[in-house]
Amino acid sequence: EVxxxxxxxxxxxxxxxxxxxxxxxxxxxxxxxxxxVRQAPGKGLEWVSAISASGGSTYYAASVQGRFIIxxxxxxxxxxxxxxxxxxxDTAVYYCAKARRPQPPLSFxxxxxxxxxxxxx
Amino acid sequence: SYVLTQPPSxxxxxxxxxxxxxxxNHIGRKSVHWYQHRPGQAPILVIxxxxxxxxxxxxxxxxxxxxxxxxxxxxxxxxxxxxxYYCQVWDTxxxxxxxxxxxxxxxxx
Numbered sequence: 559e560v561x562x563x564x565x566x567x568x569x570x571x572x573x574x575x576x577x578x579x580x581x582x583x584x585x586x587x588x589x590x591x592x593x594x595v596r597q598a599p600g601k602g603l604e605w606v607s608a609i610s611a612s613g614g615s616t617y618y619a620a621s622v623q624g625r626f627i628i629x630x631x632x633x634x635x636x637x638x639x640x641x642x643x644x645x646x647x648d649t650a651v652y653y654c655a656k657a658r659r660p661q662p663p664l665s666f667x668x669x670x671x672x673x674x675x676x677x678x679x
Numbered sequence: 680s681y682v683l684t685q686p687p688s689x690x691x692x693x694x695x696x697x698x699x700x701x702x703x704n705h706i707g708r709k710s711v712h713w714y715q716h717r718p719g720q721a722p723i724l725v726i727x728x729x730x731x732x733x734x735x736x737x738x739x740x741x742x743x744x745x746x747x748x749x750x751x752x753x754x755x756x757x758x759x760x761x762x763x764y765y766c767q768v769w770d771t772x773x774x775x776x777x778x779x780x781x782x783x784x785x786x787x788x
Contacts, residue, residue, distance in 0.1 A: 605777030
């Protein structure tokens with residue numbers, strides 16, 4: 559069974575940095591694009607970023623462009639999200655999601671349980 | 680950027696049919712995907728590419744897409760279907776291509 563296990567969420571001060579990780583198992587990781595999707599408290603799902611299967615192409619939401627960096631280590635079956643210049647409105651549960659194909663257009667057939675990031679002083 | 684519009688809430692009696700809509704400019708030209716999200720759980724893909732069901736999703740779930748509206752239909756609704764439902768597209772013409780609708784809360788009366 560496909561498993562996606564996010565980690566790294568915590569309480570961070572505004573302006574701080576944090577890296578989220580997503581460890582994947584039970585599928586051939588290097589054959590599928592991956593993504594991060596978040597849900598702020600009381601809000602809907604918001605797509606954050608995606609990366610192709612090879613890692614050669616990356617995509618970002620306007621709200622995080624220039625502050626967040628998505629990457630993957632296919633040798634470790636792990637997806638990352640480096641988050642810099644964090645703001646209060648980045649507070650959310652961050653979900654790791656597996657895409658159905660190696661490159662866009664993307665939809666997401668498996669999701670993790672999420673990890674909570676709180677940005678507050 | 681591309682905008683997807685969903686009604687905030689839909690209510691339906693058990694055993695009836697729920698019709699959830701997702702509006703977007705010429706959305707019929709795009710592939711639409713639907714997710715079910717229960718509080719505290721991981722989202723679940725219930726329809727991809729307008730009308731296809733992933734393995735394990737009941738036939739009660741169906742999708743269509745034409746013109747400016749995509750639709751998720753759930754037949755014989757039960758209490759277990761109560762959740763938030765989101766539509767999603769990948770807008771290849773945008774620098775920020777991943778798009779979710781605002782979500783619809785389905786309440787089973």
